[in-house]
Amino acid sequence: MARMKFLCDAERCIECNGCVTACKAEHDVPWGVNRRRVVTLNDGVPGERSISVACMHCSDAPCMAVCPVDCFYRTDEGVVLHDKDVCIGCGYCSYACPFGAPQFPTNGTFGLRGKMDKCTFCAGGPEANGSAAENEKYGRNRLAEGKLPACAEMCSTKALLGGDGDVVSDIFRTRVLQRGKGSEVWGWGTAYGKPTGAKS
Amino acid sequence: MIGRGTMALLMMAAVAVPLAGCGEKAQTAGQGSTKKSDAKAWEGTQGDAYAAGGWKAGDKDGWEAQLKTRAQQGQNEYSRSAATAGEAKSQ
Numbered sequence: 001m002a003r004m005k006f007l008c009d010a011e012r013c014i015e016c017n018g019c020v021t022a023c024k025a026e027h028d029v030p031w032g033v034n035r036r037r038v039v040t041l042n043d044g045v046p047g048e049r050s051i052s053v054a055c056m057h058c059s060d061a062p063c064m065a066v067c068p069v070d071c072f073y074r075t076d077e078g079v080v081l082h083d084k085d086v087c088i089g090c091g092y093c094s095y096a097c098p099f100g101a102p103q104f105p106t107n108g109t110f111g112l113r114g115k116m117d118k119c120t121f122c123a124g125g126p127e128a129n130g131s132a133a134e135n136e137k138y139g140r141n142r143l144a145e146g147k148l149p150a151c152a153e154m155c156s157t158k159a160l161l162g163g164d165g166d167v168v169s170d171i172f173r174t175r176v177l178q179r180g181k182g183s184e185v186w187g188w189g190t191a192y193g194k195p196t197g198a199k200s
Numbered sequence: 201m202i203g204r205g206t207m208a209l210l211m212m213a214a215v216a217v218p219l220a221g222c223g224e225k226a227q228t229a230g231q232g233s234t235k236k237s238d239a240k241a242w243e244g245t246q247g248d249a250y251a252a253g254g255w256k257a258g259d260k261d262g263w264e265a266q267l268k269t270r271a272q273q274g275q276n277e278y279s280r281s282a283a284t285a286g287e288a289k290s291q
Contacts, residue, residue, distance in 0.1 A: 001267075064227065070234070071235060072227075073227055073229035073235055075228070075238065075240075075241065076228070077241060081229075083229070083234075083235045083236055085236070086234050126237065126238040127236070129239045130244075130245030130246065141245065143241040143267075144239075144242075144243070144244055144245045144248075144251075145244070145252055146244070146251055146253075146255050146263060146267065146270070148267060148271060148274065152275065158275050158277060161275050162271075162275075163267060163270075163271040163275070164264075164267060164268060167267075168271065168275075171271070171272070171276040174276065174278050175278065
């Protein structure tokens with residue numbers, strides 16, 4: 001098996017935030033913490049693109065490199081996870097991450113910065129698979145249930161793909177070969193048909 | 201005098217020592233750190249009524265096959281539509 005990866009197809013993402021909602025609901029993520037979010041570029045301009053972003057489970061993760069207490073680890077499937085019992089909530093990982101994946105709950109009386117929380121690729125944490133402790137700290141462990149991440153499985157347009165990197169890239173490759181690229185995919189021609197006499 | 205064999209060994213050691221730094225460092229949990237060790241995903245969950253069928257807990261190959269099947273069935277509409285078209289033709 002290759003490493004587990006997310007792949008977001010910007011041509012398909014309609015900014016519905018279904019992935020965000022699925023993640024929040026599946027893991028009971030606290031208020032103020034977004035493990036996944038949708039980013040839109042050129043919002044309102046023809047040709048705008050949206051992309052769903054969370055932890056990318058980097059092969060050479062900068063969060064892991066900068067963590068002063070070494071709370072991160074990687075599973076055999078390439079999922080980057082962390083131990084909340086070791087995390088001190090310093091926020092170094094937040095500065096290091098290019099995707100803004102690490103989140104810090106601020107629900108204390110004085111707005112304290114809690115232990116880091118991030119996307120787990122629905123793989124839980126170091127507690128026993130499917131245990132109450134794991135569920136409380138990291139959310140549901142769908143991988144151990146033989147399922148894929150909730151965000152990808154719930155995506156209505158299948159813009160967000162998640163799973164074995166080889167499988168996901170094969171799905172995406174097939175899709176691009178079928179639909180073409182550039183103006184064939186998005187724009188006036190797609191919405192209203194090509195002008196009469198235009199070359200295909 | 202250093203013999204040829206000894207010289208060759210020394211040369212090999214001189215080459216091997218710098219190469220040892222090129223290996224990938226293990227990043228899994230529970231290796232010389234305070235992190236807890238984590239169970240493998242394919243070991244499954246105990247008595248989970250919501251676990252997907254099609255594989256048994258502890259069966260690594262079955263788990264991998266289950267995830268691949270699930271990805272194809274759930275995320276690849278081209279294979280799904282092809283299968284549906286095949287079913288429609290056979291009916």
